Amino acid sequence: MQTLSNPQTTPETTPAFDTTIHRRQTRPVPVGNVTIGGGHPVVVQSMINEDTLDVEGSVAGIRRLHEIGCEIVRVTVPSMAHGRALADIKARLQETYQPVPLVADVHHNGLKIALEVAKHVDKVRINPGLYVFEKPKPDRTEYTEAEFNEIGQKIRETLEPLVISLRDQGKAMRIGVNHGSLAERMLFTYGDTPEGMVESALEFIKICESLDYRNLIISLKASRVPVMLAAYRLMVKRMDDLGMDYPLHLGVTEAGDGEYGRIKSTAGIGTLLAEGIGDTIRVSLTEPPEKEIPVCYSILQSLGLRKTMVEYVACPSCGRTLFNLEEVLEKVRAATSHLTGLDIAVMGCIVNGPGEMADADYGYVGKQAGYIALYRGREEIKRVPEEKGVEELINLIKADGRWVDPE
Ligand code: SF4
Numbered sequence: 001m002q003t004l005s006n007p008q009t010t011p012e013t014t015p016a017f018d019t020t021i022h023r024r025q026t027r028p029v030p031v032g033n034v035t036i037g038g039g040h041p042v043v044v045q046s047m048i049n050e051d052t053l054d055v056e057g058s059v060a061g062i063r064r065l066h067e068i069g070c071e072i073v074r075v076t077v078p079s080m081a082h083g084r085a086l087a088d089i090k091a092r093l094q095e096t097y098q099p100v101p102l103v104a105d106v107h108h109n110g111l112k113i114a115l116e117v118a119k120h121v122d123k124v125r126i127n128p129g130l131y132v133f134e135k136p137k138p139d140r141t142e143y144t145e146a147e148f149n150e151i152g153q154k155i156r157e158t159l160e161p162l163v164i165s166l167r168d169q170g171k172a173m174r175i176g177v178n179h180g181s182l183a184e185r186m187l188f189t190y191g192d193t194p195e196g197m198v199e200s201a202l203e204f205i206k207i208c209e210s211l212d213y214r215n216l217i218i219s220l221k222a223s224r225v226p227v228m229l230a231a232y233r234l235m236v237k238r239m240d241d242l243g244m245d246y247p248l249h250l251g252v253t254e255a256g257d258g259e260y261g262r263i264k265s266t267a268g269i270g271t272l273l274a275e276g277i278g279d280t281i282r283v284s285l286t287e288p289p290e291k292e293i294p295v296c297y298s299i300l301q302s303l304g305l306r307k308t309m310v311e312y313v314a315c316p317s318c319g320r321t322l323f324n325l326e327e328v329l330e331k332v333r334a335a336t337s338h339l340t341g342l343d344i345a346v347m348g349c350i351v352n353g354p355g356e357m358a359d360a361d362y363g364y365v366g367k368q369a370g371y372i373a374l375y376r377g378r379e380e381i382k383r384v385p386e387e388k389g390v391e392e393l394i395n396l397i398k399a400d401g402r403w404v405d406p407e
Contacts, residue, residue, distance in 0.1 A: 021303060023276045024236060026247040029215050031172050032101030032122035034071050036217055036280045037247030042273065042305050043280035044296040045103070045249075046289045047074035052082040052089070059092045061289070066100045068293050069308070072280070074103040074125065083116035090120050103174065108133045111158050118165045123172040123217070128200045129181040132158050136184040143188035151185055152203065159207050167213040174249055175204045179222035179231070194220070194231035198238055205244065217280065219249040225268040228252055232272050247279035248272075257286040262295050270299050310337055313345040313358045321348030322366030323386055331390050332364060338406040339397070345375070354378040361402075364393055376400070 028038025036043050048061035052075050062073045077083045086104060093100055104117035105125045109132065114124050132155045166173050177197045190196035197220045208216055220231035232248060239246060252268040255261040265283040272278050283295040300306040312333060317325040329346045336344055345357035347365045354375060357363045363375030372389045374381050374396055384392045397403045 021274060021276055021305065023279075024248075025245060026279055027214065027245045029172050029217055029247055030122075030170070031072055031103070031217075032099060034101045036072075036172075036249075037245075040279070042278060042300055043071050044069060044293060044300070045072040045074060045280055045282045046070045046292045046296075047076070047105070047282070047284075048289060052077060052085050055085055055088045055092060058085075058089050059096065062089070062093060062100050062102070063097050065289055065293065066097075068290060069297065070289075070293050072101045072103060072123070074105055074282075075121075076105045076107075077110075077113050077117050078107065080113055080116060083113045083120075086117055086120040105176075106131070111162060114162045115165055118162060118169065118171060121171075123174060124162065124166060125174040125176045126159075126162070126204075127176050127178055127181060128155075128204050129178060129183045129186070131155070131204075134184060140184070140188070143185050148185050148189060151183075155203070156207050159204065160211065163208050163211045163213045166215065167211065170215070172215040172217060173208070173213075174217045174219060175201050175208075176219045176221070176249070177201045177231075178253060179220075179224070179227055180253070194227060194234050197222075197231045198235045201235065202238060202242075205246065214246075216246045217249050218246050219251060221251045221253040223252065223254040225252060225264060225271075228268050229271060232277055233275075236277055248277060249280045249282070250278040251282045251284055253284055255284050255286075261285045261287075265295065266299055270303060273299065273303050273305060307341055310339050310341075311343040311360075313343060313347075313360050315347045315356070317348050320351065322369060323348070323372065328364065328389070332393065335390050335394055336397070339402070339404065342397075342402065344393075354380075362393060362397060364389060 026037035028035045028040065034043055046065050048058060048065065050057040050061045052058055058075060065073050077086065102121040103123040103125055104121045106114040107127060107130045114126065118124055132151065134151060177200050179197055182196050182200060186196040186200045190199050201218050201220060205216060218235060220235055222228040222231060250269045250272055252265045255264045269281050281296055283292040285292050297308045301308055301311065314329050325346065325348050332344060332346055343360040345360035345363040347357060347363060349366045350356060365373045365375060367373040367383055370386055371383050372386050373383050374393055381396060
């Protein structure tokens, strides 16, 4: 019989709950000098919005994104001319900056373009709903199995040359399903559903596997978060059943802009990451692409998947607050935001003990009117007048040898 233990346990004796995210095991897929999957940190990516024919503009856009932490940059190639321009973009990056892992987005009936760009980029993204594009027939009432298979055969023939090219060059492919552009045959067979999205991806994966090509990354984006969540979860289940371990690229399409765009992306991407699903992410905002990168990093940092900035733990303040918390947090942040890796707590008081600070490395805590206490972990180190608080916090970090001067 199970016995209940005394709930009045100290932190030391509390049973250790597993708070780490167990990431789904995936195969490593190299994209230029970055690896997606295989236990590597979740990769951040975005897409420039310059016209790919504008070589100098595109090079500048790629560089801008890469310099702020975007690890893989996507460009669109609507025509052969755009595809050829990628050769110049790649060369200019090499001459004026450094190689940046590039992905080319190929859409409608894009075999020829895909074969061209496969020579220049590290990964080609195709959309199964558009790669072999059959115009939907408005008067259609059914899709026979024979018709379904006939197009399936055409897809195989059209995909093969691209797969062989990428396979032989050791490059990657993203099979990027989009809920809004499922092929008519999938819509008729599986409906406008996560199942249709998953089957669409699996059809392409199986063709790749039959040619012994497995440098694949899969995405199943939708603009509705519940649809996107269901599609990725179903994909994971189907891949597990089939013994497939392809990494997943997460994103919510057309998330919009501003606060809601960020929250919507976080709801979709963050939920899956918390379940261990996802190897690379893109937050799609209707804003300059540079704005997407901090959101990606905030999602990853908040889940403990990457540490790219100082983690500030701060209470919301209340009637007990002994100083202007917003102002102090701002001052502490201004002084310490370059100390990536540290956790710093700023608390109005310690109402429930130092554990409230979520075990931050350092704490700045209101103690009595005009005085604050500085903590190292759970230990109070000293009390100082409020106006010396930030300075003394810096001194404490320096004394511990954990300070570096800002660049
Ligand atoms: S830590 Fe203290 S000041 Fe901050 S919200 Fe809680 S009770 Fe209020």
